[in-house]
Amino acid sequence: MKEYLREFPRELEDEAVYIIREAASQFERPAILFSGGKDSITLVRLAQKAFYPGKVPFPLVHIDTGHNFIETIEFRDWLVSQTGMELVVGHVQDDINAKRATEETGKFSSRNTLQTTTLLRTIEEYNLDACLGGARRDEEKARAKERIFSVRDDFGQWDAKNQRPELFDYLNGRIKPGENVRVFPISNWTELDVWNYIREEKLEIPSIYFSHTREVIDRDGVLWPYSDFIYKEPSEVVVHRQVRFRTVGDMSCTAALASDASTVDQIINEIIDATVSERGSRLDDKRSEAAMETRKVIGYF
Amino acid sequence: MDVLRVATAGSVDDGKSTLIGRLLYETKSITQDKLDAIERASQRKGIDFLDLSLLTDGLIAEREQGITIDVAHIYFNTPKRKFIIADSPGHVEYTRNMVTGASKSEASLILIDARKGIVEQTYRHYFIANLLRIPNVIVCVNKMDLVDYSQEVFNAIKKDFTALTEKLPNKHLALTIIPLSSLHGDNLTESSERMSWYEGDPLLTILEDLPVKKLLKDLPFRMPIQYVIRPRNEANHDFRGYAGRISSGEINEGDSVVVLPSGRTTKIRKIYKYDTELECATAKESITLTVEDDVDISRGDFIVRAGEETELRTNFQAYICWLNSQPLATNKTYLLQHGTLVVKSKVSSIEFVQDTASLLKIESINTLKMNEIACVSLKTGKPIAADPYDTNPPNGTFILLDEHTNNTVAVGFIGS
Numbered sequence: 001m002k003e004y005l006r007e008f009p010r011e012l013e014d015e016a017v018y019i020i021r022e023a024a025s026q027f028e029r030p031a032i033l034f035s036g037g038k039d040s041i042t043l044v045r046l047a048q049k050a051f052y053p054g055k056v057p058f059p060l061v062h063i064d065t066g067h068n069f070i071e072t073i074e075f076r077d078w079l080v081s082q083t084g085m086e087l088v089v090g091h092v093q094d095d096i097n098a099k100r101a102t103e104e105t106g107k108f109s110s111r112n113t114l115q116t117t118t119l120l121r122t123i124e125e126y127n128l129d130a131c132l133g134g135a136r137r138d139e140e141k142a143r144a145k146e147r148i149f150s151v152r153d154d155f156g157q158w159d160a161k162n163q164r165p166e167l168f169d170y171l172n173g174r175i176k177p178g179e180n181v182r183v184f185p186i187s188n189w190t191e192l193d194v195w196n197y198i199r200e201e202k203l204e205i206p207s208i209y210f211s212h213t214r215e216v217i218d219r220d221g222v223l224w225p226y227s228d229f230i231y232k233e234p235s236e237v238v239v240h241r242q243v244r245f246r247t248v249g250d251m252s253c254t255a256a257l258a259s260d261a262s263t264v265d266q267i268i269n270e271i272i273d274a275t276v277s278e279r280g281s282r283l284d285d286k287r288s289e290a291a292m293e294t295r296k297v298i299g300y301f
Numbered sequence: 302m303d304v305l306r307v308a309t310a311g312s313v314d315d316g317k318s319t320l321i322g323r324l325l326y327e328t329k330s331i332t333q334d335k336l337d338a339i340e341r342a343s344q345r346k347g348i349d350f351l352d353l354s355l356l357t358d359g360l361i362a363e364r365e366q367g368i369t370i371d372v373a374h375i376y377f378n379t380p381k382r383k384f385i386i387a388d389s390p391g392h393v394e395y396t397r398n399m400v401t402g403a404s405k406s407e408a409s410l411i412l413i414d415a416r417k418g419i420v421e422q423t424y425r426h427y428f429i430a431n432l433l434r435i436p437n438v439i440v441c442v443n444k445m446d447l448v449d450y451s452q453e454v455f456n457a458i459k460k461d462f463t464a465l466t467e468k469l470p471n472k473h474l475a476l477t478i479i480p481l482s483s484l485h486g487d488n489l490t491e492s493s494e495r496m497s498w499y500e501g502d503p504l505l506t507i508l509e510d511l512p513v514k515k516l517l518k519d520l521p522f523r524m525p526i527q528y529v530i531r532p533r534n535e536a537n538h539d540f541r542g543y544a545g546r547i548s549s550g551e552i553n554e555g556d557s558v559v560v561l562p563s564g565r566t567t568k569i570r571k572i573y574k575y576d577t578e579l580e581c582a583t584a585k586e587s588i589t590l591t592v593e594d595d596v597d598i599s600r601g602d603f604i605v606r607a608g609e610e611t612e613l614r615t616n617f618q619a620y621i622c623w624l625n626s627q628p629l630a631t632n633k634t635y636l637l638q639h640g641t642l643v644v645k646s647k648v649s650s651i652e653f654v655q656d657t658a659s660l661l662k663i664e665s666i667n668t669l670k671m672n673e674i675a676c677v678s679l680k681t682g683k684p685i686a687a688d689p690y691d692t693n694p695p696n697g698t699f700i701l702l703d704e705h706t707n708n709t710v711a712v713g714f715i716g717s
Contacts, residue, residue, distance in 0.1 A: 174707035
């Protein structure tokens, strides 16, 4: 069924490699923003290809909320040891301790928004002039308007109405001191493109993408992964369910999906038949209709 | 599976959003939660149909004002190919977005409201499609349901549009004109029984069958060097790879090549695509080349096949579209980027400004404002290895950058 949805259009890889090479050429200190999710794993593979047989000329930057899935961190460390890439970690906890960021409280609290503070601090500390991210235009409607080279000001802010036009293959990464650029090599990929690429390239991914038994709290049909980081009402019960994650954020903002898919092929089938979009399970996007745009404006990626 | 990039442009009322929404819906490319969200948002706005423009108008300001400000990108697949739609707003003040959206596209969809026929916007859309030499133009005469699916109405519009293309001739143009109703789905994914007089294919079939990239492959080989790969490790001690994306043509192992602008010659030793060795690589592929001789090649250089060199230019004419709110200043130094080469340049004179609606050429103008298109004379501080846009589109473009603001202020198409 629908075999055509299982083929990866190779032109997208050529485009992404071109973009990554432009980033390496135009910037002095670029880095890959690495969340441990499938999109940033794909970016690492593309970067390896772009500079073969040389090494990837930039480090991985992980913004660590401290509310991680343990499997993601294990995977991150494994990938670093496999690729020999340098890893830089920015801890959200450090910003909370230094009172640069304030922890949210209550039932729906999350450290997702606090990541922005840590990201901007890390960019400044390491003097990064470009951050390559795995954001895609099909994910979310504000991201659909994002440039491939997206210029951010001194405060990391995105000015959607004053973006540089991008014509043909030209990418303009000229910036002033203090400004930096977010680079999105897989802008034109869809969720399915990423999965088909993972399958064709036989990429390793964290185990939480596959079906497993997990403790969850069912809140109006949304399955929240239960952990020390999540607020539980006395009336709420923790149940065991067979689930997997469709996107990987931190534990406080990523809902689980009831699923038996335990191979990449089964995941692809599940996505093809899905009636809910990828970020439908992202609690951070549900805060308001423009949740993504609002966060991007202040420096989220 | 190949990718077809399609530019769509249209005014608020000509049903463009409905058309795109319908294509997504019919190809099952939109999920239920997104449809539900649109339904909720439509109700909030007090309208009783699905406002599919909410799908593409992603920014807060766009939804507030009910207009499209920026190019939106929309993705869908059919069994034949993957589609990327660059949807640009059609207002006159957004010419720059239309040019941007069209710049990467192999096909242009122009919408016409069957009740209104050809309007000023139609001229602008076609002018831009023609300026960019988009090989396939598909004119959708939409809202046929509101003119009783009349063949006469369609034929009259068809005649007017054909007359327009004769005013702006393009020998490479493949033109298709199709009657449809995106609201009712006529001739969208299936042939309409209500317009049995139309003998062509429905829109989706046309889009699926358009030939792409053949044109690029048949042009002379051009590759701008992006990056030099020097691993400097033990296994690859002497490896020097020249990385880039082929902009046109094909290259084979063993081909004699010329490096421009230096003019030095050498031969291709190996072609790598990552860790795979290729005998031949073609337009749009990102590759790494190694060469036989120890010649100086760096970012900004072009590699072309011997005997197919371009003319090196420092003085030339070009059409440019001004993209910035700060107007063009003649004799001010701008940076000109062609391929990966950046050189200093000046616009020495404006030959004429092109009115894209009346198609009149306005002379004696000494500046250019945002969204204006003009024919200008330029000079550059160093030679560029460009082709005329007409003969080799990917190698016939450039952008102008403002040294002080770093903005991309213009895009140019080199004249013959």
